[in-house]
Amino acid sequence: MKLQTQITIAFTTLLVIIMSVVSVMIYSLILDVLIQNEREQLQEKGDLIKQFLWSEVSVNNLAQLIGDDSLQLFLYDQNTDNVMLSTLPKELIDYWLENYDVSDEDQRLWKAGNERYVVSIIPIYPNLLDQQLILVTPLDDLQEVQRNFFNRLIFIFLIGIGIISVLSHFLTKRLVTPLTKLKYQLKKIEKRKFDDLERVHASGEMKEVEQSVYDMANELSRYIQSQHHFFQNASHELKTPLMTIQGYAEGIRDGVFEDEASDRGLDVIVAEISRLKKIINEMILLAKLDSEENIYDEENVPVANLIHSTIDRALPLANEKQVRLTYYIDTDANIAVDKEKLLQAMMNVVSNGIRHANGKVIIRAFQENKSLKITVADDGKGIDEALMPKLFQRFMKGKSGETGLGLAISRAIVERSNGTITAGRSELGGALFTITFKSE
Template identity: 55%
Template sequence: MKLQSQLNLAFTALLLVILTVTGYVVYSLILGMLIDNERTELQQKGELLVQVLNQQDGSVDNMEEFSTFLQEQDLQLFLYDRSQDQVMLSTMPQQFVRNFSANNYFANEQEELWEAGNRKFVTSRILIYPERTGLELVLLTPMTDLHSVQQDFFQRMILVFIIGGIAAILLSYLLTNKLVTPLTKLKHQLKIIEKRKFNEIERVKATGEIKEVEQGLYDMATELERYMKSQQAFFQNASHELKTPLMTIQGYAEGIRDGVFDNDDREKGLEMMVTEVSRLKTIINEMILLAKLDSEQTTYQPEQINGAELIEQVLDRALPLVSDKGIELHHSADKHSIFYADQEKLLRALSNITFNAIRHARSQVAIKAGENMITIEDDGEGVPQELIPHIFHRFVKGKTGETGLGLAIARAIVEQSGGKITVQDSELGGAKFIITFHE
């Protein structure tokens, strides 16, 4: 069953339950209100009759005139003598008098609903003054009249409920249609993403939580497209980087096998083959390291690291390259520079960035460790603007780059350590790499 049908069915069932409970409660309350209202009217009529009688004669001693007057009224009533426990007058058939007397309704002043056979009556008792007469006027109204009014009201209420229910169901259909339509469109967009047709993705108009889902879906598609493109670029670059040394090795190996080279060229070829094998080994090892960094969280063993000690270790590793290039390496560390990361891997990341800076620097490189931040900058040519968005991707390298994996490894280590790495122009004139960690 579709979501819209489920929502409409649930709303309709809930509406029916609410209307049923409401109808029952209102039906019961209406009967009680009608009984109270009828009793009040009987009380008023009875008091008016007694008042008229008293004004005409000033007493009720003349029972014949009193009875004649009551008989002329189009009312169901009894004249009851409490002192003698006797009905003096009745406008109703004698069978009702016998039934009411048998049930002791006349003597029981607390009973307000009298029953005779299958019929019920609402009653009101009015004491006739002076009290010495002991007379009491009892007026009755059959419940059938009240039930007729109640049924008429209930029928109208049912009609209102039906009209209101139909209107509510139509409104529910419109609202659920408005709610489900974006979900249906999102389902269609998911099919497009499943088929990897990213250029056909369209934004879906929605509000509230559905809008958040739509935004998440769009971001996921964008990231998935970027990831797939990066993977394609990775395999293309990887195949190229691996193919180049393999072709060199193959060329020299075939030349040596076929005796094409003389002794000097043979020695040169062997040296070149060793160099290319070493380069190939480096690329493969870095590719394996990247795969481990992306997939094995257990390879990270975070610990508290002193920033000054970390910078000193980076300097020790970079010293041979600094001496060979003949550049100045400036460094400083704040006493509050404490980091929480895997020391060996963070040292590897900083070394990669530092070696990269040294290779591109003209005369100087500066390393600074501050509170929750490490910066490495040089005075070289800097990173071209079009290369900045891709500089940390695999096999992306500058003019003097080596494998194109160093910065990718550095980014993976920093991000797995809970940090972030960015690059921007340096005041020294070259590139400035900024590593920030969360507090």
């Protein structure tokens, strides 16, 4: 069953239930109102009758005077236990006098067999004589009025339910139509037809859902493209050293390389194998960072401790490249991270800066806008603008890059640490890497 039909049925069912409850309440309330209204009318007639009761007017003439031929009443004297005036059968009056207290003015209904009567008891001379004028009206007459009124009310309710159901159908259709269109767009995403995606016009929360789906499709498209580039670049990066190893190995086996040439060939083979091993290890680490949860062990690490450990590891490379390594720590904050993993990410960034610097690399740690920031700046040539959007992708490397996986690993580690890493141009003229963590 379609969602539109389900919503319409659910809404209509809820409406019918509410209308049914309201109808039952109104049905009961109508009778109460009619009884109260009838008692008030009987009271008015009784007050009028009291003015003529002791005159020379007969009961029939009295009924004509008040304009009601169906007037049902009797006058009862409690002192003499005598019915002085009556338009009702004697058996009926005797039954009531036997079973009801005629002095109780608060009574609303009397019964006689299967019939009920609305009652109004009016003292003739309060506090003087125990004489009561009792006027009655059969409840069946009021119930007939109740049924007629209720039937009309039900008819109006049915018309209202029909109109509201039609309106709910069109309103639901307006709500569900964007969902239906969105479903077709999701089918295109499922089939990876990203170029055929169309925007769906919607409003409110549905617009937010549509925007999320569209952003997801773009991200998925970028991810699939990056995977294609990854496999292409990975095959190239692995193929090059393998071909070198194969060439030297076959040359040594066939006697093409002898003596010093053979030794140089073996040195190249060992170097290429080491490079291959490093690439494979970094690829395995990236795969684990993307898929395994238990690879990341968090602990509270002082930022100063992290910076000092990075400096200790990077100093030999800086001395080799004759680069001055400077650091400034303006915070004593702690961060919940895997220290070894984040240290590896820092080393990738810092060593990248050392390789590209002319003579200076500066590391800073400070608080800014409720965030902890670690920056690594160098005075080299900076990052090529064309390379900037793809800088953190796998196997993207500059002229002096090694495997092209270092910055990709750094980004994966930083993001697993609930942080972000960005690249730009530093005040020194070279590259600026900024790692940001939200402070608690």
